[in-house]
Amino acid sequence: MTMPGYIDEKAAIQKRLRRIEGQVRGLQRMVEEDTYCINILDQVSATTRALQAVALELLDDHLTRCVVNAVAAGGQEADDKINEATAAIARMVRS
Amino acid sequence: MTMPGYIDEKAAIQKRLRRIEGQVRGLQRMVEEDTYCINILDQVSATTRALQAVALELLDDHLTRCVVNAVAAGGQEADDKINEATAAIARMVRS
Amino acid sequence: MTMPGYIDEKAAIQKRLRRIEGQVRGLQRMVEEDTYCINILDQVSATTRALQAVALELLDDHLTRCVVNAVAAGGQEADDKINEATAAIARMVRS
Amino acid sequence: MTMPGYIDEKAAIQKRLRRIEGQVRGLQRMVEEDTYCINILDQVSATTRALQAVALELLDDHLTRCVVNAVAAGGQEADDKINEATAAIARMVRS
Numbered sequence: 001m002t003m004p005g006y007i008d009e010k011a012a013i014q015k016r017l018r019r020i021e022g023q024v025r026g027l028q029r030m031v032e033e034d035t036y037c038i039n040i041l042d043q044v045s046a047t048t049r050a051l052q053a054v055a056l057e058l059l060d061d062h063l064t065r066c067v068v069n070a071v072a073a074g075g076q077e078a079d080d081k082i083n084e085a086t087a088a089i090a091r092m093v094r095s
Numbered sequence: 096m097t098m099p100g101y102i103d104e105k106a107a108i109q110k111r112l113r114r115i116e117g118q119v120r121g122l123q124r125m126v127e128e129d130t131y132c133i134n135i136l137d138q139v140s141a142t143t144r145a146l147q148a149v150a151l152e153l154l155d156d157h158l159t160r161c162v163v164n165a166v167a168a169g170g171q172e173a174d175d176k177i178n179e180a181t182a183a184i185a186r187m188v189r190s
Numbered sequence: 191m192t193m194p195g196y197i198d199e200k201a202a203i204q205k206r207l208r209r210i211e212g213q214v215r216g217l218q219r220m221v222e223e224d225t226y227c228i229n230i231l232d233q234v235s236a237t238t239r240a241l242q243a244v245a246l247e248l249l250d251d252h253l254t255r256c257v258v259n260a261v262a263a264g265g266q267e268a269d270d271k272i273n274e275a276t277a278a279i280a281r282m283v284r285s
Numbered sequence: 286m287t288m289p290g291y292i293d294e295k296a297a298i299q300k301r302l303r304r305i306e307g308q309v310r311g312l313q314r315m316v317e318e319d320t321y322c323i324n325i326l327d328q329v330s331a332t333t334r335a336l337q338a339v340a341l342e343l344l345d346d347h348l349t350r351c352v353v354n355a356v357a358a359g360g361q362e363a364d365d366k367i368n369e370a371t372a373a374i375a376r377m378v379r380s
């Protein structure tokens with residue numbers, strides 16, 4: 001089985017995702033306690049930024065390992081990998 | 096105590112937040128199972144979009160209730176509320 | 191004729207838009223001179239940020255004048271204005 | 286001199302940038318004519334999207350040519366190019 005690009009960063013990424021899960025649970029608590037809208041909005045923005053940081057980490061790992069390996073192997077696969085990465089970046093930028 | 100703008104939408108917002116918590120746990124599972132980077136990236140983008148939808152809902156509720164009440168009450172408070180909302184939108188756009 | 195919300199900021203907004211026009215012409219010059227991709231990308235990001243700053247200024251003016259006036263006038267128009275503003279913010283966040 | 290990644294797309298990119306310049310001039314005209322705030326806001330969002338499409342095109346060209354060449358050449362330069370690209374994507378996502 002091919003190892004994913006983030007294989008060496010798995011523990012660090014899981015740690016970030018658990019922290020984000022905690023942030024989302026914190027949001028539920030804030031809503032439960034009728035916290036002021038703007039304070040919740042700011043916490044939503046902070047959570048969004050944390051998710052985007054994970055996306056950028058995954059993308060960096062993907063380019064560094066998967067794309068580099070595909071380029072080293074040469075041929076059509078390299079082009080396919082790059083088009084696939086660009087399409088994922090486009091979906092990320094528009095989200 | 097003043098009711099927050101989202102008071103009538105509390106159940107709906109909590110439901111969305113629980114679904115987002117599920118998405119973040121799904122991301123952890125995907126990483127655990129060495130899912131391909133691009134598939135995870137797309138799920139991160141979907142989670143980001145879900146969070147932004149919550150932000151827009153909260154903002155709409157805030158404008159509809161809190162800002163409208165402040166404007167009805169008149170005076171400096173209305174201006175303050177609008178500046179506060181615009182600043183939160185700016186933080187949201189840049190996140 | 192109803193005055194737009196930005197009426198008092200017209201000169202300032204035009205000045206920003208002319209500067210953005212200059213940035214876009216600068217981008218054309220960079221491409222013409224075969225400037226390195228990453229340097230152009232960074233200038234595109236700077237231009238995008240400048241456009242978003244104009245959007246936030248217009249939104250603030252709109253909330254401060256048009257929405258406040260609609261709320262003061264009362265009735266259905268206030269709700270319509272707020273829904274319209276929220277929908278425009280959603281299109282802005284997703285762009 | 287090294288050719289930039291977008292060398293084969295130069296004419297297409299210039300065409301897009303001239304169209305964006307026209308959009309920015311259109312925004313100035315709308316402000317001049319006291320166009321309704323929300324209509325201008327939507328045109329600003331459309332212009333922002335057009336700029337992001339140029340950024341994604343430049344990034345794709347950059348990965349396809351410059352990064353691939355650096356990887357083919359091997360060594361430290363490949364890693365540097367990928368880190369540089371990821372950093373530019375991060376600035377783009379946050380703009």
